[in-house]
Amino acid sequence: MPDHTSPPAAATPAAVNAVEIPPEVQRALGLGFAEVELRHVASTLRLPGAFEYTPDARRQYATPLGGQVEFAVTELEAVEPGQLLARVRSDEWLAIRGDVEAALQEELAAVAERRLVEAEALELSTRIQALRARIEQLADAGARSAELDGELLGLEAALPRTAAAGDVWRVRAESAAARAELALERARSLVSPGSNALAQDGPVEPWAPWLELRAVAAGRVERLHVPPGAHVAATTALLDVIDPTTLRLRVPVLAGDVERVQSARTARIVPLGAVDGPGESLEADWVWGLAADPVTRARALFAAPRSEGGWPVAGAAAHLEFELGSSGGAVLAVPRAAIVRDGLQHVFFRLDPHNPARALRVEADMGVDDGRWVELKSGVQRGDRVVLQGVYELKLATQSSGLVQKGGHMHADGTFHAEDH
Numbered sequence: 001m002p003d004h005t006s007p008p009a010a011a012t013p014a015a016v017n018a019v020e021i022p023p024e025v026q027r028a029l030g031l032g033f034a035e036v037e038l039r040h041v042a043s044t045l046r047l048p049g050a051f052e053y054t055p056d057a058r059r060q061y062a063t064p065l066g067g068q069v070e071f072a073v074t075e076l077e078a079v080e081p082g083q084l085l086a087r088v089r090s091d092e093w094l095a096i097r098g099d100v101e102a103a104l105q106e107e108l109a110a111v112a113e114r115r116l117v118e119a120e121a122l123e124l125s126t127r128i129q130a131l132r133a134r135i136e137q138l139a140d141a142g143a144r145s146a147e148l149d150g151e152l153l154g155l156e157a158a159l160p161r162t163a164a165a166g167d168v169w170r171v172r173a174e175s176a177a178a179r180a181e182l183a184l185e186r187a188r189s190l191v192s193p194g195s196n197a198l199a200q201d202g203p204v205e206p207w208a209p210w211l212e213l214r215a216v217a218a219g220r221v222e223r224l225h226v227p228p229g230a231h232v233a234a235t236t237a238l239l240d241v242i243d244p245t246t247l248r249l250r251v252p253v254l255a256g257d258v259e260r261v262q263s264a265r266t267a268r269i270v271p272l273g274a275v276d277g278p279g280e281s282l283e284a285d286w287v288w289g290l291a292a293d294p295v296t297r298a299r300a301l302f303a304a305p306r307s308e309g310g311w312p313v314a315g316a317a318a319h320l321e322f323e324l325g326s327s328g329g330a331v332l333a334v335p336r337a338a339i340v341r342d343g344l345q346h347v348f349f350r351l352d353p354h355n356p357a358r359a360l361r362v363e364a365d366m367g368v369d370d371g372r373w374v375e376l377k378s379g380v381q382r383g384d385r386v387v388l389q390g391v392y393e394l395k396l397a398t399q400s401s402g403l404v405q406k407g408g409h410m411h412a413d414g415t416f417h418a419e420d421h
Contacts, residue, residue: 017360017361017398018352018358018359018360018361019349019358019359019360019361019394019398020357020358021357021358021359021394022357023357029390029393029394029397030389030390030393031387031389031390031394032387032388032389032390033351033385033386033387033388033389034334034335034338034385034386034388035383035384035385035386036332036333036334036376036380036381036382036383036384036385036386037332037333037334037382038330038331038332038333038382039330039331039333039373040329040330040331041331041333041367041368041369041370041373041374041375042323042324042368042370043323043324043368043369043370044321044322044323044324044370044371045257045260045261045264045321045322045324046270046319046320046321046322046371047251047252047253047257047261047301047319047320047321047322048251048317048318048319048320049249049250049251049252049301049303049317049318049319049320050249050250050315050316050317050318051247051248051249051250051312051313051314051315051316051317051318052247052248052249052250052314052315053242053246053247053248053314054246054247054248054304056246057242057243057244057246057247058222058240058241058242058243059216059217059219059240059241059242060237060239060240061085061086061213061237061238061239061240061241062235062236062237062238063086063088063090063211063213063232063234063235063236063238064189064190064211064234064235065088065090065092065093065190065211065234066090066091066092066231066232066233066234066236067088067089067090067091067092067093067210067211067231067232068088068089068090068229068230068231069086069087069088069226069228069229069230069231069232069238070086070087070088070089070210070228070229071085071086071224071228071238071239072084072085072086072087073085073086073221073239074221074224075221075222075223075224076220076221076222077220077221078218078219078220079215079218079219079220079221079241080215080218081215081216081217081218082214082215083214083215084212084213084214085213085214085215085221085238085239085241086212086213086238086239087210087211087212087213088210088211088213088232089209089210090210090211092234093187093190093209093210093211094209096183096186096187096190097187099179099183100180100183100184100187103176103177103179103180103183104176104177104180106172106176106179107173107176107177107180109176110169110170110172110173110175110176111169111173113169113172114166114169114170114172114173117162117165117166117169118166120162121159121162121163121166124155124158124159124162125159127155128152128155128156128159131148131151131152131155132152134148135148135149135152190211191211191212213238215241217241217243218243219241219242219243219244220241220242220243220244221239221240221241222239222240222241222242223239223240224238224239225237225238225239225240226238244313244314245308247304247305247312247313247314248302248303248304249269249284249302249303249304249305249312249318249320250300250301250302251300251301251302251303251320252293252296252298252299252300252301253298253299253300253301254296254297254298255297255298255299258299260322260324261301261322263324264322264323264324265323266283266322266323267283267284267285267286267303267320267321267322267323268281268282268283268284268320268321269281269282269284269303269305269309269312269318269319269320269321270318270319270320270321270372271311271312271316271318271319272317272318272319280309280311281321282305282306282307282309282312283305283306283307284303284304284305284306284320285303285304285306286301286302286303286304286320287301287302288300288301288302289301289302301320303320321370321371323370331367331368331375332375332376332377332380332381332382333373333374333375333376334348334373334374334376334380334386335372335373335374335388336369336370336371336372336373336374337388337391338386338387338388338391339364339366339374339391340391340392340395342395345363345364346363346364346366347361347362347363347364347395348361348362348364348386348387348391349361349362349386349387349391349394349395350362350379350380350384350385350386350387351384351385351386351387353383353384356385359387359394361398362379362380363379364376364379365377365378365379
């Protein structure tokens, strides 16, 4: 591989023209410069597309019950998981709370009645045992009491009824407990995780008189659907929270490019106008859509960046870049924007390394072109500076009737003046 750090040999372009560009001219034309670099250049396929949110990027929060809404956040505010978003003061929520309390009170009453019946049954059993002992003593003494016999029969007849009453109250207590648990489950289903609207230990602790909506995931509030203080019905959407980093690039691929894309192994998302790809571009995974446009015959392709770049936003345009060929190693390259077409030629302007107020117009001997950087096979060496911003204006200023001047200088107003006059 040739040593690109030394000046090139005699292989220079056929036509080189010098033009003086003093500092005041550079300012007048708005000239900017870029250095010739050693870099890897690849032949690429660049397809335009636009960013959009993925289907799971937006999360909508709705009120489960009707009531009056008060928001705890504003539009565009950043939220974290568990953060309070809104409160809903709802009569129905209070009714659910009342159902739970009533069922629990019924359970407590049924349990108390059951205990009372069980105490009565125990008392009956004790009295029956005492009467039997008394009757046996009288029998041993050769006596018998019809009154005691009748009392024993009455107590023994009452014992099964008392036991059955205990079973009834036990069933009532269990039924009330089940209703209370169902009401609690319904209440739990209506509150957000982490909300204090419903005490964790049940209704022993006081409930808050409102429902709380809390964020499930991080994001930013995109929109409030109703004004603060509004009265809304159940299932009304209150606000949307969106994750601005959950993006994908939608790219329409024409039929002629489908095969080329399928043969590519890597892809990068590049912002429009980017010159230095590795600093701004994002590696991406891509997948084909399930349908094509019947009019344009373009097939949708979706690319998801593997990392967050900071610059992508929904609706912004970008390029999806596929590598199709490579220079095979580091080569001398300049930004593609530094080269302009002049008639049938491509030219660029290189600053004289010995005189920064002098530019050399050089025919471009180009190699691999990736759309952002282009290989130059001759005419430059590493560290040279070429005109980047204002190159088109400089080209126009050095033209006269469609012919390139062979030498001259620039006036401060940006006009060119030939030397041979």
